[in-house]
Amino acid sequence: AQSVTQLDSHVSVSEGTPVLLRCNYSSSYSPSLFWYVQHPNKGLQLLLKYTSAATLVKGINGFEAEFKKSETSFHLTKPSAHMSDAAEYFCVVSRFSGGYNKLIFGAGTRLAVHP
Amino acid sequence: DTGVSQDPRHKITKRGQNVTFRCDPISEHNRLYWYRQTLGQGPEFLTYFQNEAQLEKSRLLSDRFSAERPKGSFSTLEIQRTEQGDSAMYLCASSLGIPTTNEKLFFGSGTQLSVL
Numbered sequence: 373a374q375s376v377t378q379l380d381s382h383v384s385v386s387e388g389t390p391v392l393l394r395c396n397y398s399s400s401y402s403p404s405l406f407w408y409v410q411h412p413n414k415g416l417q418l419l420l421k422y423t424s425a426a427t428l429v430k431g432i433n434g435f436e437a438e439f440k441k442s443e444t445s446f447h448l449t450k451p452s453a454h455m456s457d458a459a460e461y462f463c464v465v466s467r468f469s470g471g472y473n474k475l476i477f478g479a480g481t482r483l484a485v486h487p
Numbered sequence: 488d489t490g491v492s493q494d495p496r497h498k499i500t501k502r503g504q505n506v507t508f509r510c511d512p513i514s515e516h517n518r519l520y521w522y523r524q525t526l527g528q529g530p531e532f533l534t535y536f537q538n539e540a541q542l543e544k545s546r547l548l549s550d551r552f553s554a555e556r557p558k559g560s561f562s563t564l565e566i567q568r569t570e571q572g573d574s575a576m577y578l579c580a581s582s583l584g585i586p587t588t589n590e591k592l593f594f595g596s597g598t599q600l601s602v603l
Contacts, residue, residue: 416594473590477529
């Protein structure tokens, strides 16, 4: 069975400092992994996805994530946080079965960015 | 705005009442999903439509829940005899094309349900 564990429920950083949001996954086969962001009163937005191509995946707004099979991790990083990055971030694994993708979300990490 | 639209944005109801939510997917998107997100948790899959056919239902979808997608366009999610445990954000997502592991879902802003 597929699952994801987000290791931090809250992360707080200062503007301009690096961001690290941690995610470990469990999958019985090569997974498809995603990071989604949810801003207040807005829909979930796809940041980036990994689908067994390059292990370092670049997404929107300067975010990137590295797939590490040996560590079963898919951590999200950004070199320099911006105030607009404050939001809820979800690590997601996809289970493709029966002709559709079922997204399995982690519990989320709330990112706070301080001036 | 040509994204996924959900209505209403907020719904407050008394326990035991029926509620219905609407989702308008992106035009021509043939697949539509419903997810539920409770406070402090990530969204959980509820059900999936391919055009007008409901192809999968989660065990989370009790008999009090029913979803439809007439004509393969908009979708409705109805909850009968609401309970306080139904309080959550109900999210709709749509996608286009042949489902693969690269499928990209577009999410709406959700309907926040509060059952008093």
